[in-house]
Amino acid sequence: MTVLRIAMNGITGRMGYRQHLLRSILPIREAGGVELPDGTRLQVEPVLVGRREAAVREIAERHGIEHWTTDAESVLTDPSIDVYFDAQVTSRRAAALTAAMKAGKHIYTEKPTAETLEEAVELARIARDSGVTAGVVHDKLYLPGLVKLRRLVDEGFFGRILSLRGEFGYWVFEGEVQEAQRPSWNYRKEDGGGMTVDMFCHWNYVLEGILGDVKSVIAKTATHIPTRWDEQGTPYAATADDASYGIFEIETPAGDPVIAQINSSWAVRVYRDELVEFQVDGTHGSAVAGLTKCVAQQRAHTPKPVWNPDLPVTESFRDQWSEVPANAELDNGFKLQWEEFLRDVAAKREHRFGLLSAARGVQLAELGLQSSAEGRRLEIPTISL
Structure with a gap:
């Protein structure tokens, strides 16, 4: 051995x-x-x-x-x-x-x-x-939910993919009354902290792994909680962004354009099934994937809701989706x-x-911060060695 x-x-x-x-x-x-x-x-x-x-x-x-x-x-x-x-x-x-x-x-x-x-x-x-x-x-590409989502893409379930919408984050306590569940350096720019730096490198490989190459980005960052308390209970200025809202243009291997938007925040309370969820919509079907679960809705099974603000909604939209089976044992x-x-x-x-894949993630984070600072859309150059 x-x-x-x-x-x-x-x-x-x-x-x-x-x-x-x-x-x-x-x-x-x-x-x-x-x-x-x-x-x-x-x-x-x-x-x-x-x-x-x-x-x-x-x-x-x-x-x-x-x-x-x-x-x-x-x-x-x-x-x-x-x-x-x-x-x-x-x-x-x-x-x-x-x-x-x-x-x-x-x-x-x-x-x-x-x-x-x-x-x-x-x-x-x-x-x-x-x-x-x-x-x-x-790691996120190995999560059961995204493994199932990728399988749907490979099987052509979506038809022509149109868009992806992602929601990530949860409330990270400030540390004053309740202890913060993340290290304080995460909220100091001078120590390498920041939501964009932290998560855009993840979103780059998720988008590449599920949809295709990321071609452009427009982002808006924010520091919603300006003061936090460190591990010793001392207040400090949160100099890094704790939320980042991004729109990405993707090109699939078939050459189709896809619009992806992902909200990432440490200052949001969770009203979803999992701490991260991605919804992919296509001409033939849609799916929502989290860490472990993935549900889908085919074109033939798509209901036809009608907007009527004068009547309460009586149908359960969540019940109209079917869970995608793992069909295999998925480990950590x-x-x-x-x-x-x-x-x-x-x-x-x-x-x-x-490491080249990782470099593209660093590139996306840099361009996301630049986009937010300058208030404009930025195209993403190809990295070559």
Whole structure:
């Protein structure tokens, strides 16, 4: 059995710990590794990396992980380390990924991969030139709801796709009376925070993965809550945007234009079935997908409502949709992509979601912020290495 040693940097954070360590790497280890096409197994050995010694040690002891360190540089020079994973704050990521790839390590990373498009493109160049396998987390495409939605697209369910509408977000408490459920740095621009920077890199790969290439953007950002309270209960100025409203023009592989609009907000209360939902409408049918659920309505089953403000609505519109079955067992999305990435490492091939895809996400975030500042629509140039 082959064993890959994976240096995991940033596992004391919420995403690094819960999704990547607890729900991905540890279950893979407990299952005896990832099965490869030839029937052999690829086992994983996590090496925990973090700046807070007590926190890293406690996690290692809790889960029976033998190796951990606070010296990130040491794992990059350690020849026994095969893969470097990064879930740090964005401001630390580009330098760490660069060092890892130049040391010959395969990399798997959260996003954004860098604070600027220039840095993100340079990372993609280094990956190409170094020959390592580089993967970027595209977890939402592995969610059961979006897997079902993509299947409907592939089967031609929608006919000609016309539009997508997305709603994402929830109320993040300010921290004054009730503790905030997200880190305070997320709301400080100087620390790499901001809704647009955070989420437009996600929306880019979601739109690419479901519909096609993003050709233009017009966005409006806002800081709806100007003052928040940090982890010590101290008030601070929220300098980053906590909401971003975007309209994107998409071109499908068939050349059809699609209009997508996505609202993203940490200052909205949820009146929908899931924390994120996407509705796709086409000439032959429509579907609404969330994290796990997907419902659809065919053209032949579409009712014919009539606008009449003088009478109360008696029909239940939600009951007129049918749930799309999974027809397969769908595991945790983060774990599924980890397994795919590890198989690519074993086969010494490119991962389908690499650093160039991540660079396009950084580009969309930059252009979204520029669009909001200038109040205009911006076309999206093609990135080339």
